[in-house]
Structures are given as C-alpha cells and as structure tokens.
Amino acid sequence: MVKGSSVCKKKKTVSLKVSLFAWRLLLNRLPTRDDLLRRHVLPIDEQLCTEGCGNNEDRNHLFVSCDFFGSIWFMICGWLQISSASSRNLIADLNQLCGLGGFSKNMWLVFKMLWLAVVSIIWKERNRRIFQHKEENILSMGEHVKLLVCWCFKLNFVLFDLTTIFGGKISCSVLLL
Numbered sequence: 762m763v764k765g766s767s768v769c770k771k772k773k774t775v776s777l778k779v780s781l782f783a784w785r786l787l788l789n790r791l792p793t794r795d796d797l798l799r800r801h802v803l804p805i806d807e808q809l810c811t812e813g814c815g816n817n818e819d820r821n822h823l824f825v826s827c828d829f830f831g832s833i834w835f836m837i838c839g840w841l842q843i844s845s846a847s848s849r850n851l852i853a854d855l856n857q858l859c860g861l862g863g864f865s866k867n868m869w870l871v872f873k874m875l876w877l878a879v880v881s882i883i884w885k886e887r888n889r890r891i892f893q894h895k896e897e898n899i900l901s902m903g904e905h906v907k908l909l910v911c912w913c914f915k916l917n918f919v920l921f922d923l924t925t926i927f928g929g930k931i932s933c934s935v936l937l938l
C-alpha cells in the first residue's frame with residue numbers, strides 16, 4: 762500500500778499531450794469505435810473491440826470492462842495490495858481509485874497519475890493493434906504502466922519511495938531510471 766509520508770510534491774508536470782488525452786477521455790471525446798460509428802467514419806460492422814472479445818468498443822468497455830484491457834486493473838490492485846470491485850464505469854472507477862488517497866492532496870495526485878498511466882497504456886495498445894498490427898500481452902502492458910508511473914513520480918515528487926508502490930514488485934530496469 763502506498764504510504765503518504767514518503768511523498769513530497771515538487772511541481773506539476775503533465776505534458777499538454779497527456780492533459781489533452783485525459784480531457785478528451787473524461788469528456789468521452791476520444792475516437793473510440795462507437796464515436797467513429799456515430800460520426801459515420803466507420804461502417805456498422807466495424808464497431809467490435811480490437812481485442813476480439815466480441816463486444817462493441819466504447820469508452821467503458823475499452824478502459825474498464827473488456828476482458829483483456831480491463832484485466833490490467835486487477836493487476837494494478839494486486840500490486841497495490843488492495844481489493845476493489847469495478848463499477849464498469851470509467852468515471853466511477855476513477856473516483857473510487859482516487860478516493861483511496863483519503864483527504865491527502867498528494868495521495869489523490871498519486872492515484873490520479875496511476876489512473877492516467879493505465880488508461881494511456883490501454884489507449885496506446887489499442888492503437889498499436891489497429892495501426893501497427895502488433896500486440897503486447899497484459900504483463901508487458903503492466904510493465905509499461907510501472908515505467909510511466911515511475912517517470913511521472915520522478916518528475917512530480919522530490920521524495921517518493923518507489924518500493925512502497927506495486928508491493929515492491931518494481932523491476933530493476935524501472936529502479937535504474
């Protein structure tokens with residue numbers, strides 16, 4: 762579990778690209794397949810999830826309830842040593858995750874960064890499958906989340922004991938960043 766005492770905020774460092782991505786995601790303005798279908802960019806028979814799970818792709822499916830992409834949240838909960846039941850709604854799950862920080866503003870920021878890292882990696886993997894026809898497994902995606910989170914923490918906090926997150930399961934390559 763994350764310990765708030767090891768956090769000391771340095772400065773806010775979120776790139777414009779990441780901010781724009783988060784803004785579009787929260788407003789449901791990302792070009793998911795349901796959005797493209799609504800705008801008549803995609804034909805009706807191309808609305809299925811890129812993972813091949815058989816469900817239509819929309820924001821909540823892609824980022825929360827897809828059997829493949831959504832399973833990364835279970836991995837994250839395992840690393841954090843918490844148990845959490847998904848509401849299958851992106852915004853509700855974001856509020857639930859950030860609520861783990863209690864009343865600490867820094868811890869709220871830590872969990873928000875974690876959430877942003879996960880959704881960024883899911884979106885990147887989804888696009889990789891569509892545009893590059895390449896796939897990564899869920900474990901590789903999890904490693905990318907760790908790297909991204911550690912990078913964000915190093916930019917945003919003076920002190921953060923990386924071993925306090927992910928249940929000490931941070932790989933050497935991450936710690937050497």
Ligand SMILES: [Zn+2]
Binds near residue numbers: 816822828
């Ligand atoms: Zn799916």
